[in-house]
Amino acid sequence: MEYAEKVNYSPNPIAxxxxxxxxxxxxxxxxxxxxxxxxxxxxxxxxIANKRGYHVVIFQSHESYQRxxxxxQHIIAxxxxxxxxxxSGQTNDVxxxxxxxxxxxxxxxxxxxxxxxxxHKVVADNFDGAFKATEHLILSGRRRIAHITSPSLLSxxxxxxxxxxVALEKHQIxxxxxxxxxxxxxxxxxKKLIFNLINEQKPDAIFTTSDRLALDCFSAVKxxxxxxxxxxxxxxxxxxxxxxxxxxxxxxxVQPAFEIGQTAAELLLDSIERKQHHVEExxxxxxxxxxxxxxxxxxxxxxx
Amino acid sequence: MEYAEKVNYSPNPIAxxxxxxxxxxxxxxxxxxxxxxxxxxxxxxxxIANKRGYHVVIFQSHESYQRxxxxxQHIIAxxxxxxxxxxSGQTNDVxxxxxxxxxxxxxxxxxxxxxxxxxHKVVADNFDGAFKATEHLILSGRRRIAHITSPSLLSxxxxxxxxxxVALEKHQIxxxxxxxxxxxxxxxxxKKLIFNLINEQKPDAIFTTSDRLALDCFSAVKxxxxxxxxxxxxxxxxxxxxxxxxxxxxxxxVQPAFEIGQTAAELLLDSIERKQHHVEExxxxxxxxxxxxxxxxxxxxxxx
DNA sequence: TTGTAAGCGTTATCAA
DNA sequence: TTGATAACGCTTACAA
Numbered sequence: 001m002e003y004a005e006k007v008n009y010s011p012n013p014i015a016x017x018x019x020x021x022x023x024x025x026x027x028x029x030x031x032x033x034x035x036x037x038x039x040x041x042x043x044x045x046x047x048i049a050n051k052r053g054y055h056v057v058i059f060q061s062h063e064s065y066q067r068x069x070x071x072x073q074h075i076i077a078x079x080x081x082x083x084x085x086x087x088s089g090q091t092n093d094v095x096x097x098x099x100x101x102x103x104x105x106x107x108x109x110x111x112x113x114x115x116x117x118x119x120h121k122v123v124a125d126n127f128d129g130a131f132k133a134t135e136h137l138i139l140s141g142r143r144r145i146a147h148i149t150s151p152s153l154l155s156x157x158x159x160x161x162x163x164x165x166v167a168l169e170k171h172q173i174x175x176x177x178x179x180x181x182x183x184x185x186x187x188x189x190x191k192k193l194i195f196n197l198i199n200e201q202k203p204d205a206i207f208t209t210s211d212r213l214a215l216d217c218f219s220a221v222k223x224x225x226x227x228x229x230x231x232x233x234x235x236x237x238x239x240x241x242x243x244x245x246x247x248x249x250x251x252x253x254v255q256p257a258f259e260i261g262q263t264a265a266e267l268l269l270d271s272i273e274r275k276q277h278h279v280e281e282x283x284x285x286x287x288x289x290x291x292x293x294x295x296x297x298x299x300x301x302x303x304x
Numbered sequence: 305m306e307y308a309e310k311v312n313y314s315p316n317p318i319a320x321x322x323x324x325x326x327x328x329x330x331x332x333x334x335x336x337x338x339x340x341x342x343x344x345x346x347x348x349x350x351x352i353a354n355k356r357g358y359h360v361v362i363f364q365s366h367e368s369y370q371r372x373x374x375x376x377q378h379i380i381a382x383x384x385x386x387x388x389x390x391x392s393g394q395t396n397d398v399x400x401x402x403x404x405x406x407x408x409x410x411x412x413x414x415x416x417x418x419x420x421x422x423x424h425k426v427v428a429d430n431f432d433g434a435f436k437a438t439e440h441l442i443l444s445g446r447r448r449i450a451h452i453t454s455p456s457l458l459s460x461x462x463x464x465x466x467x468x469x470v471a472l473e474k475h476q477i478x479x480x481x482x483x484x485x486x487x488x489x490x491x492x493x494x495k496k497l498i499f500n501l502i503n504e505q506k507p508d509a510i511f512t513t514s515d516r517l518a519l520d521c522f523s524a525v526k527x528x529x530x531x532x533x534x535x536x537x538x539x540x541x542x543x544x545x546x547x548x549x550x551x552x553x554x555x556x557x558v559q560p561a562f563e564i565g566q567t568a569a570e571l572l573l574d575s576i577e578r579k580q581h582h583v584e585e586x587x588x589x590x591x592x593x594x595x596x597x598x599x600x601x602x603x604x605x606x607x608x
Numbered sequence: 609t610t611g612t613a614a615g616c617g618t619t620a621t622c623a624a
Numbered sequence: 625t626t627g628a629t630a631a632c633g634c635t636t637a638c639a640a
Contacts, residue, residue, distance in 0.1 A: 010381050014327065015617035017318045018632045025361070034347050039338040046337070046364060055361050055382060057329070060350060077314050078359060319633035322616050 017079070025055040026268060027080040029071050031063045031088050031112075036211060037257045038086065041111065044261025045084060052269050054081070063185050065090035072096045075105075082106035082268045087114060089151045089185060106271040110264040113155045113284075120271065121284040122264040126156050129253040129289035130163025130207070136251065136291070137205045138171045146179045146203035148194065148213050157182065160209055179203060183213060190216040252292040259287050321383070329359040330572060331384040333375050335367045335392050335416075340515060341561045342390065345415065348565025349388060356573050358385070367489050369394040376400045379409075386410035386572045391418060393455045393489060410575040414568040417459045417588075424575065425588040426568040430460050433557040433593035434467025434511070440555065440595070441509045442475045450483045450507035452498065452517050461486065464513055483507060487517060494520040556596045563591050 003009075017023045028045055030038040042058065049056050057080060061068040068088045075083055076099070083100055087109070094117045100107050101119065108120040137145050147164050150157045161180065168175055181197055183190050194216055197203065208214045263285055271280065307313075321327045332349055334342040346362065353360050361384060365372040372392045379387055380403070387404055391413070398421045404411050405423065412424040441449050451468050454461045465484065472479055485501055487494050498520055501507065512518045567589055575584065 011619095012322075012383065012617050013381060014318060014321045014383055015632090016619085018316075018322050018616085018634090019618045019620090021632070023318065033337075033350070034340065034343040036338065036340075039343045042362075043338050043364070046362070055378075057359050057361055058346075058350070060347070074359075077317060079316065079318055315635095316633050319616090320635085322618095322632090323634050323636090325616070 022081050022272075023079050024053060025057050025078075025080050026265070026272075027057050027059060027075040027078065027083045029059045029061055029068065029075070029083070029085040031061050031086060033058060033060055037111075037255060040257035041086070041261035041264075044258040044263075045265040046261075047258075048262050048265035048269065054269065061088040061091075063089045065092075069096045072100060076100070076103060080105075082108070082272045084108050084110060084264050084268055086110050087112040087154070089154060092153055106268055108264045108268040108271070110260055111156065115155070118282050120264075120267045120282055122260050122267060123155070123159075123284070123286055124255050124260060125286045125288050126159035127163040127166075129255075129291075130160035130209075131167045132163075132289075132291050133207050133253050134164045134167035135171070136293070137207060138167060138173065142205035143173060144176075144179065144201070144203045145173075145205040145207055146181070146197055146201060148181045148183060148190075148197065148206060148208045148217065150182070150209055151184055152182045156209070164207065191220065194220040254290045254292055256287045256289065263287060326385050326576075327383050328357060329361050329382075329384050330569070330576075331361050331363060331379040331382065331387045333363045333365055333372065333379070333387070333389040335365050335390060337362060337364055341415070341559060344561035345390070345565035345568075348562040348567075349569040350565075351562075352566050352569035352573065358573065365392040365395075367393045369396075373400045376404060380404070380407060384409075386412070386576045388412050388414060388568050388572055390414050391416040391458070393458060396457050410572055412568045412572040412575070414564055415460065419459070422586050424568075424571045424586055426564050426571060427459070427463075427588070427590055428559050428564060429590045429592050430463035431467040431470075433559075433595075434464035434513075435471045436467075436593075436595050437511055437557050438468045438471035439475070440597070441511060442471060442477065446509035447477060448480075448483065448505070448507045449477075449509040449511055450485070450501055450505060452485045452487060452494075452501065452510060452512040452521065454486070454513055455488055456486045460513070468511065495524065498524040558594045558596055560591045560593065567591060 013024065026045075026049060028042060030042065033039060033042065042056070046056050057078065059071040059074065061071060065088055068085075068091055072083075083105060085097070085107070091114070094114050097107065097109075097114075097117050097119070101117075108122065109117070110122040111124065113121045113123055134145060134147075145164075145168070147161065149160060152158070164180075165175055179197075179201055181193050183193055190213055194213075197206075198220060206217055208217055267283065267285070274280075317328065330349075330353060332346060334346065337343060337346065346360070350360050361382065363375040363378065365375060369392055372389075372395055376387075387409060389401070389411070395418070398418050401411060401413075401418075401421050401423070405421075412426065413421070414426040415428065417425045417427055438449060438451075449468075449472070451465065453464060456462070468484075469479055483501075483505055485497050487497055494517055498517075501510075502524060510521055512521055571587065571589070578584075
């Protein structure tokens with residue numbers, strides 16, 4: 001012992017891993033790391049993982065189903081102790097995740113989840129956030145509220161659409177499908193779509209679901225010379241600071257990215273550490289969103 | 305072989321690591337992951353690392369020297385094959401990095417480097433970027449150009465200040481120390497500092513060096529009712545898209561975050577893979593910045 | 609060609 | 625209490 005102290009001994013974690021058949025590392029797959037929502041979430045994951053003595057190995061799917069599958073194969077080969085994943089915009093089939101479960105690797109989905117798999121899930125309360133955002137616009141007198149959102153496959157898309165629809169219903173505004181636009185991740189796609197939407201549908205409000213889409217809306221509106229907020233009422237966003245500058249009275253639905261990351265990591269590590277003891281029940285945890293109102297009819301919904 | 309194929313065999317990377325005494329993982333320490341510059345850089349690192357069969361383990365110093373030292377200890381214990389690091393805003397002493405080198409662990413510093421250590425370094429051409437930004441403001445008729453920048457310890461701060469000074473010198477504008485403000489990472493600090501700067505020094509242009517500082521400048525200027533760009537000429541930034549919305553004619557010095565990440569990773573992996581062969585010479589690679597001019601005197605310098 | 613054994617650094621187990 | 629040994633999964637080297 002004193003000799004160990006003397007030579008500054010620390011056990012070789014690789015040998016330990018081999019012996020104990022665990023790596024004290026968790027894998028994280030996100031669509032894109034250079035995205036405020038996901039980098040915040042990773043922040044939360046790292047926070048918990050470090051506190052509990054785990055390391056975080058990060059993979060990006062770049063919104064591609066193919067890359068997600070490849071990542072999963074790497075994860076399996078790498079022998080991480082567990083996996084946190086937020087699905088790519090293309091992911092429909094989840095057999096790669098089922099493979100993870102067959103290998104008895106603890107798995108937690110966060111933010112972008114899937115109904116097709118039974119596992120722990122941690123999400124924002126997207127329904128509630130979208131409901132509140134839409135109702136806020138309605139209560140400020142808007143009737144033709146457009147909704148520009150993420151690809152239709154994603155769970156977040158469906159949940160938010162539901163919140164939007166239920167809010168309209170509650171206030172007896174008929175649901176108009178032509179006011180809802182799904183938008184992928186190609187830079188040019190959003191711009192075109194938004195231009196057409198504004199010109200053809202003449203909405204009096206837009207409720208978007210990400211940083212990028214909100215910015216594109218602002219661009220389109222500015223370039224078309226439509227005033228904010230007099231003629232159009234807004235919108236969806238991530239960065240409160242930037243939002244505030246763009247339109248000082250803009251309101252926001254804040255997505256709890258950091259908390260989602262923390263909660264997902266807690267769940268995963270708990271699952272890892274009592275893996276052998278008993279079969280556990282799968283839990284879905286909803287983290288509430290918060291509406292920051294800035295005395296106007298403008299609405300932001302945070303990414304992703 | 306065919307049996308291996310049949311049972312879908314893949315070698316256990318941990319056993320392999322133990323045997324070959326390498327982990328095929330590289331460590332990355334950044335001040336903050338939820339920062340556009342660093343998440344882009346990590347993107348570049350991941351791009352190269354994955355292509356060459358390595359995994360990326362990420363650590364955050366949260367701008368704290370103490371946490372950076374702790375991270376280094378984890379890195380050493382974790383037996384990664386090499387380390388990429390961008391220094392925290394508090395880091396002055398680099399003995400923790402020297403320890404890494406004594407352990408013969410390949411090391412590459414990127415973006416925020418230090419003169420006190422001999423190692424591979426990959427940086428943006430901050431001098432040139434700052435020179436061009438400042439000169440651009442001067443050529444558009446500005447004389448009292450303020451410079452709001454990062455903590456004075458950082459290499460990026462020094463390099464950019466130098467570019468700013470040399471540009472002033474070239475155009476026979478005396479250097480006025482009271483126009484230069486160093487700003488830390490506390491949210492409230494920037495606001496106060498900028499308010500005082502604008503009120504007391506009455507600059508006719510501000511050249512800042514990060515997203516955050518640029519946003520805070522915009523806030524301050526808006527709240528004080530000073531017009532953009534008539535009375536004040538701008539500024540430093542990261543996100544071109546947002547910048548464009550805030551002030552459509554704003555120009556930008558684009559920081560090559562992705563390329564810095566890629567180059568640093570290439571250098572590190574090369575270093576790892578021919579480690580035993582011969583002692584190598586340390587290289588410092590400067591990646592050029594690009595100025596995006598938008599027909600105005602306004603300047604952006606990208607993060608970080 | 610095929611097979612066997614040693615060693616990478618641990619820890620747990622069992623024997624002395 | 626102390627000490628030797630096996631096993632984790634792999635590769636390399638050498639023997640059959």
